[in-house]
Amino acid sequence: xxxxxxxEDALLARILPRLKGGKGVLAGAGDDCAVLRFSGHNxxxxxxxxxxxxxxxxxxxDDAAAVGWKAMMRPLxxxxxxxGVPEFALxxxxxxxxxAVRKIDQLYLGLxxxxxxxxxxxxxxxxxxxxxxxxxxxSAIGFVEKRRWVSRSGGKPGDDLFVxxxxxGSGKGKHLRFLPRLxxxxxxxxxxxxxxxxxxxxxxxxxxxxxxxxxxxxxxIDKRMLPLSPGxxxxxxxxxxxxxxxxxxxxSRHRRRLERSWPTExxxxxxxxxxxxTSNIKHQTFRPGGYVHFK
Amino acid sequence: xxxxxxxEDALLARILPRLKGGKGVLAGAGDDCAVLRFSGHNxxxxxxxxxxxxxxxxxxxDDAAAVGWKAMMRPLxxxxxxxGVPEFALxxxxxxxxxAVRKIDQLYLGLxxxxxxxxxxxxxxxxxxxxxxxxxxxSAIGFVEKRRWVSRSGGKPGDDLFVxxxxxGSGKGKHLRFLPRLxxxxxxxxxxxxxxxxxxxxxxxxxxxxxxxxxxxxxxIDKRMLPLSPGxxxxxxxxxxxxxxxxxxxxSRHRRRLERSWPTExxxxxxxxxxxxTSNIKHQTFRPGGYVHFK
Numbered sequence: 001x002x003x004x005x006x007x008e009d010a011l012l013a014r015i016l017p018r019l020k021g022g023k024g025v026l027a028g029a030g031d032d033c034a035v036l037r038f039s040g041h042n043x044x045x046x047x048x049x050x051x052x053x054x055x056x057x058x059x060x061x062d063d064a065a066a067v068g069w070k071a072m073m074r075p076l077x078x079x080x081x082x083x084g085v086p087e088f089a090l091x092x093x094x095x096x097x098x099x100a101v102r103k104i105d106q107l108y109l110g111l112x113x114x115x116x117x118x119x120x121x122x123x124x125x126x127x128x129x130x131x132x133x134x135x136x137x138x139s140a141i142g143f144v145e146k147r148r149w150v151s152r153s154g155g156k157p158g159d160d161l162f163v164x165x166x167x168x169g170s171g172k173g174k175h176l177r178f179l180p181r182l183x184x185x186x187x188x189x190x191x192x193x194x195x196x197x198x199x200x201x202x203x204x205x206x207x208x209x210x211x212x213x214x215x216x217x218x219x220x221i222d223k224r225m226l227p228l229s230p231g232x233x234x235x236x237x238x239x240x241x242x243x244x245x246x247x248x249x250x251x252s253r254h255r256r257r258l259e260r261s262w263p264t265e266x267x268x269x270x271x272x273x274x275x276x277x278t279s280n281i282k283h284q285t286f287r288p289g290g291y292v293h294f295k
Numbered sequence: 296x297x298x299x300x301x302x303e304d305a306l307l308a309r310i311l312p313r314l315k316g317g318k319g320v321l322a323g324a325g326d327d328c329a330v331l332r333f334s335g336h337n338x339x340x341x342x343x344x345x346x347x348x349x350x351x352x353x354x355x356x357d358d359a360a361a362v363g364w365k366a367m368m369r370p371l372x373x374x375x376x377x378x379g380v381p382e383f384a385l386x387x388x389x390x391x392x393x394x395a396v397r398k399i400d401q402l403y404l405g406l407x408x409x410x411x412x413x414x415x416x417x418x419x420x421x422x423x424x425x426x427x428x429x430x431x432x433x434s435a436i437g438f439v440e441k442r443r444w445v446s447r448s449g450g451k452p453g454d455d456l457f458v459x460x461x462x463x464g465s466g467k468g469k470h471l472r473f474l475p476r477l478x479x480x481x482x483x484x485x486x487x488x489x490x491x492x493x494x495x496x497x498x499x500x501x502x503x504x505x506x507x508x509x510x511x512x513x514x515x516i517d518k519r520m521l522p523l524s525p526g527x528x529x530x531x532x533x534x535x536x537x538x539x540x541x542x543x544x545x546x547s548r549h550r551r552r553l554e555r556s557w558p559t560e561x562x563x564x565x566x567x568x569x570x571x572x573t574s575n576i577k578h579q580t581f582r583p584g585g586y587v588h589f590k
Contacts, residue, residue: 034342037339038339040338047329048327049387081328092346125344131428132427137344
């Protein structure tokens, strides 16, 4: 059965039970806006939207539950980048009429699983028809305490640069199965003064220059130190993208304490010092490069 | 010049200056999430997302600035439906490489004008390539005071039903030029106890039954009372959709006061009592009907 056979009312009846309720959701799917309980006390509101387009960000034959998982986890990874806590999400599904209903079910299953993994309430969204490829877009909101917000721009010359996990080769499947580093990011700002942080979505070669530029700094990297995914080479770690690991700048005086406490807290996730920020803004050991949408 | 010639960096350089800053935006386009100042004191957070798909919600040859205007105003109309105040928006543009850069500029011009009209800060968003039709999606957040939130479900038998403006014939151009009834909606909850409210997006014939059902009530309408757009007939007022007017239920004891004070406050916008809610839940003077996406 496809969407044309099903009809919109039946589609919504199918989807709505999965989008209802959750902590803090006073009104969700089926009303004009989602109405949410939010405490603004000493907190900043975080707001992010991210879309997946068929044939651009995933292939038609990819497992639909994994695509749904990725659609949710990508914006959540941006919350990790800011040491924030995601709370609510809205899901936009734009799908052609020929789409199999089973595929829709699998997409929402993946979305739900991902949201549940980090206690995010899906508070509604919308569906639309299209003559083109399937689009899945997730908007998410949450908070960060004022004193724990980490931007890209606070790095200082001399800061150590760290990355979590392993880089490269994400296209082999990791990009559909990754876990945003939300717990790690919250632990970092609970225990350290992180100067700058971001998540690696376009590849170290594209993202590190952005962090350095925002921080008005240069950087130096020891390429031989890069933590490589199994089978990946240095150039993959730099250019593949979709690692969804954290890149952050830490005052070097905290290096020892971090390297000592990390393995106790996160025994299964590698942490690697890959280089440092420098005062020479033109000092870059590799040129920017990575995934570019329109070229 | 089209998007392929321009490249993503140049596209962003073009768009970003229009997405920067605004009151309460601490970090916007170019950082991982938008970071926003939000006061949660006695307020509820409202969260809405809405998309326009080429060939479904607009035609390729439609004026792009008007399409951008509509893309912003549609979710803002949902804030009006709840008597809320929209504050921040994120814009997702999914466009094929062949799209003319001039068209992109016009889309964002329309988005900006619409946002500025209601003091909404565009706090970022994203762009993606596609092999299919152009998609423009807007996510918006804002607030409503706890005591002023109006849902669809609070209507009582005996309540008068009112609509703002005129209904029908929106397809002739109004759907690209409408003003969400935000000021009217705020004035209503400032001065009256509104039981239930929504914006008319799918047509009175589809939307009124939703309000009645949510309020566990029936309804009766005098079709001859429906305020018709120039050239529209009763069936257009019921089924065309995209009116973006307010439909609300008011305790009948407030009718006289509302009908007296409205013309003073909004001399250029008609207000019409079209019927009332009833206790018989099966009492419906017309059958549901309206725009359905998947059929």
